[in-house]
Amino acid sequence: xxxxxxxxxxxxxxxVANKWSIAWAITQALSEAGAHIALTYIxxxxxxxxxxxxxxxxxxxxILPCDVTxxxxxxxxxxxxxxxxxxxxxxxHAIAYARKEDLDGxxxxxxxxxxQEALDVSAYSLTALxxxxxxxxxxxxxxIVTLSFLGGWRVFPNYNVMGVAKAALETSVRYxxxxxxxxxxxxxxxxxxxxxxLAARGISxxxxxxxxxxxxxxxxxNIEPAEVADTAVYxxxxxxxxxxxxxxxxxxxxxxxxx
Ligand SMILES: NC(=O)c1ccc[n+]([C@@H]2O[C@H](COP(=O)([O-])OP(=O)(O)OC[C@H]3O[C@@H](n4cnc5c(N)ncnc54)[C@H](O)[C@@H]3O)[C@@H](O)[C@H]2O)c1
Numbered sequence: 001x002x003x004x005x006x007x008x009x010x011x012x013x014x015x016v017a018n019k020w021s022i023a024w025a026i027t028q029a030l031s032e033a034g035a036h037i038a039l040t041y042i043x044x045x046x047x048x049x050x051x052x053x054x055x056x057x058x059x060x061x062x063i064l065p066c067d068v069t070x071x072x073x074x075x076x077x078x079x080x081x082x083x084x085x086x087x088x089x090x091x092x093h094a095i096a097y098a099r100k101e102d103l104d105g106x107x108x109x110x111x112x113x114x115x116q117e118a119l120d121v122s123a124y125s126l127t128a129l130x131x132x133x134x135x136x137x138x139x140x141x142x143x144i145v146t147l148s149f150l151g152g153w154r155v156f157p158n159y160n161v162m163g164v165a166k167a168a169l170e171t172s173v174r175y176x177x178x179x180x181x182x183x184x185x186x187x188x189x190x191x192x193x194x195x196x197x198l199a200a201r202g203i204s205x206x207x208x209x210x211x212x213x214x215x216x217x218x219x220x221x222n223i224e225p226a227e228v229a230d231t232a233v234y235x236x237x238x239x240x241x242x243x244x245x246x247x248x249x250x251x252x253x254x255x256x257x258x259x
Pocket of ligand 1: 014017018022023041042121149193195197198199
């Protein structure tokens with residue numbers, strides 16, 4: 001990756017939990033491409049992981065707490081980013097959550113509270129973070145990138161409420177892209193193939209999903225987090241300046257297969 005592609009760009013990454021997080025692969029790739037990074041973590045337990053990982057980056061990132069269900073924490077994060085960075089060029093949203101019991105078996109039994117929680121964390125947070133980030137992106141051709149899965153479009157066993165959340169997320173991408181385009185801010189989504197991460201392990205029988213995807217995908221394999229990360233670099237760079245409101249599949253081609 002050319003270290004000039006994102007030289008001097010300031011990008012906030014939400015969603016690093018550990019070294020397996022897709023957000024961590026993205027952080028490494030953005031950083032290699034020359035970006036300055038702000039990293040957020042959900043809680044104290046995660047903070048330690050994030051601080052340890054951050055030490056391996058070429059430039060020490062800004063590190064801030066943010067639970068995206070808390071509006072006051074979102075406000076604080078962006079006012080600290082404004083204070084430290086002055087402005088922002090990019091926002092990576094790599095966050096999802098659903099209760100374990102809602103990622104197993106019957107979709108019909110999804111509780112109202114579980115539904116609301118999954119949609120709040122996994123879909124609404126993109127709008128909340130975009131609203132807070134947009135003023136810092138003024139005049140900077142900003143980019144916002146989120147992560148989805150094909151389960152927001154087609155049915156996968158046990159993906160259940162997360163599929164509904166991803167459908168809401170992908171539709172949010174289009175509405176946000178339409179509105180923020182007037183400020184020259186682009187909003188795009190990477191629909192990634194299955195990757196073995198903490199969030200993925202919450203889905204019952206996730207290993208079967210990995211095996212079946214690799215068997216059916218045109219490239220006959222699963223994808224690497226680095227492949228998603230390189231696509232995020234593209235979406236944050238001038239190379240994608242004409243692209244907004246898109247769902248880009250990085251799934252070894254799995255989504256095109258009918259049977
Ligand atoms: N792993 C896969 O197979 C796969 C495939 C396609 C899309 N995705 C998506 O990629 C994104 C990143 O997930 P991942 O697979 O890297 O797993 P991960 O567990 O490493 O990341 C999920 C992140 O969400 C954060 N999070 C959850 N609730 C939060 C809250 N209230 N406030 C702030 N942060 C919160 C967690 O702390 C964690 O950092 C998710 O949107 C996921 O749905 C994953």
